[in-house]
Amino acid sequence: MTWITPGVCRHGPRLAREEVVWTPASRARRGPRRGDEQALRRAVDGALRAFLIDRQSVLCEISGGLDSAIVANSLRAVGRPADAALNFYRGQAEADERVYAQAAADLAGTPLRCVERQLLGLSVERLMSGAAAFRPNFEILDTDFDDLALEAIAQIGADITFTGHGGDVVFYQLSAADLAGDLLRGAPCEGNRLTRLAEVARRTRRSVWSLVAQAVRGRPSRAVAELMTVPKILAPPRSEGDWHPWVNDLKGIAPAKAAQIRGLALTQGLFAHTRRGAAARLCHPLLSQPVVEACLETSTPILSQGEGERSFARRVFRDRLPEMIFARRSKGDITVFLGRTLAKNVPMLRDFLLDGRLVEQGVLKRQDLEAVLSPEVLIFRNAYSEVLTATVLEAFVRYWEGRDAVASDIGAVSGVAAESAA
Structure with a gap:
């Protein structure tokens, strides 16, 4: 199977040639x-x-x-x-x-x-x-x-x-703070550039100087990042790979x-x-x-x-x-709806994830999942995207590993049948 990325043309023998168009x-x-x-x-x-x-x-x-x-x-x-x-x-x-x-x-x-x-x-x-x-x-x-x-x-x-x-x-409707970087790099705007920058500051509840510093450094200060970022509960170490x-x-x-x-x-x-x-x-x-x-x-x-x-x-x-x-x-906002949904499904999620392939392969830590998968935590702490992502990935891995196992079984049976026919 070959996945063709949108905007890419694959051609030639075995689709080996790739052109980004x-x-x-x-x-x-x-x-x-x-x-x-x-x-x-x-x-x-x-x-x-x-x-x-x-x-x-x-x-x-x-x-x-x-x-x-x-x-x-x-x-x-x-x-x-x-x-x-x-x-x-x-x-x-x-x-x-x-x-x-x-x-x-x-x-x-x-x-x-x-x-x-x-x-x-x-x-x-x-x-x-x-x-x-x-x-x-x-x-x-x-x-x-x-x-x-x-x-x-x-x-x-x-x-x-x-x-x-x-x-x-x-x-x-994305990161408003990044708009300051575009303004300081000369991106076209309507009216006075400083006025537009002040509007971004009011929208993000930050000072103009803080936004300018972020644009120069390419990232927010540690103090700002801690205030703006929701700490991850299930945080596997990020490894290098294909983006x-x-x-x-x-x-x-x-x-x-x-x-x-x-x-x-x-x-x-x-x-x-x-x-x-x-x-x-x-x-x-x-x-x-x-x-x-x-x-x-x-x-x-x-x-x-x-x-x-x-x-x-x-x-x-x-x-x-x-x-x-x-x-x-x-x-x-469906945050409360998601929290109640996950809390309702805690028994199924624990059975599915705690002994799943993501834990077995060390992608997620069992103790981290155990700390999250309880109704009390799921209702009051926003780990919804993390839990849902883990659930989808677990199903994805199980399905394709199962397909590999089925293919191997079919191959073995075909081999036995061929020997019997011979």
């Missing part, structure tokens, strides 16, 4: 430019029109945030509003965005179905059934999502589902633009196998190449200027947004 950094080096509002609108609208070719019935996920609202109302702008929209909410107030989702759906002229999510029930069977992927698939953690989405797909006979995923990276090729190609790229490219590398995990994606094409238009390129070439201080985030996209699509979403500066 596209990377985010190569596109970013064409900029940074001042924002072209019409170019971004054309990129989004053009991508949507292309994805809609020969599609009969359209479903759109509307979370209540900025990005999904842009997609839903851009579908209306190109003359093909979604036939139905789907919103998931949780029982906690901070994870219930129905009022925003309804405002976006009303403006788009799309009927909205809201579904309450229950705490996830994890099982070894479900994890392993979805682990057959060429790289770890985080979609296997939420099989309930597939079940509920498949119901909505079947209800309208949808053959494509649109999401707003990727907008936080493409439109830049994503997009991350290896950041020479000469300014700090905030480099953060955007690292984010784009991470978003590749969205292009994973799902049952809902098998039933109807799962489409993330904000991660389509024309949209990504338009934002890579745009200076990050312009993409995220002022004291708000994604301000450029917010302005470009102002006429396609309900007022409450345009003015909104916060977003939903």
Whole structure:
């Protein structure tokens, strides 16, 4: 099996020849430019029109945030509003965005179905059934999502589902402090550069001098880093290895633009196998190449200027947004939902991880896992991403090691059969 990285061409005998034909950094080096509002609108609208070719019935996920609202109302702008929209909410107030989702759906002229999510029930069977992927698939953690989405797909006979995923990276809702580095390196901005720098300081609750020092050193001071960084509970030693090729190609790229490219590398995990994606094409238009390129070439201080985030996209699509979403500066939070989900699944997680392959091979320490895997710790300490990552990796390793064992058994049986035939 050979994994072909996006932007790479493999050819020749046994695909031994490799040519890099596209990377985010190569596109970013064409900029940074001042924002072209019409170019971004054309990129989004053009991508949507292309994805809609020969599609009969359209479903759109509307979370209540900025990005999904842009997609839903851009579908209306190109003359093909979604036939139905789907919103998931949780029982906690901070994870219930129905009022925003309804405002976006009303403006788009799309009927909205809201579904309450229950705490996830994890099982070894479900994890392993979805682990057959060429790289770890985080979609296997939420099989309930597939079940509920498949119901909505079947209800309208949808053959494509649109999401707003990727907008936080493409439109830049990332490290605000890195924007200071881009400003000091001369990246284009609107208005006075010192004013823009002061806005970043207010947004990050830091002094201008602290941001300047970080830009000069290339990293925050130890005191600032300790305040900003959540200490890892499960922290395996980082060893040298192969990084994503997009991350290896950041020479000469300014700090905030480099953060955007690292984010784009991470978003590749969205292009994973799902049952809902098998039933109807799962489409993330904000991660389509024309949209990504338009934002890579745009200076990050312009993409995220002022004291708000994604301000450029917010302005470009102002006429396609309900007022409450345009003015909104916060977003939903499912932290409590994840904490309760993991606490509910502690027995399964302990059985799956404590004696798993990651512990056996020394990737994780058993005592660290034991300290984390209790309801009390999981509810009050945010180790959710670490535990979920460990769970996905454990399933991935077990699946492929099992495949190797099956292949060896088949080979042995074939050998015996050949000897018997001889």
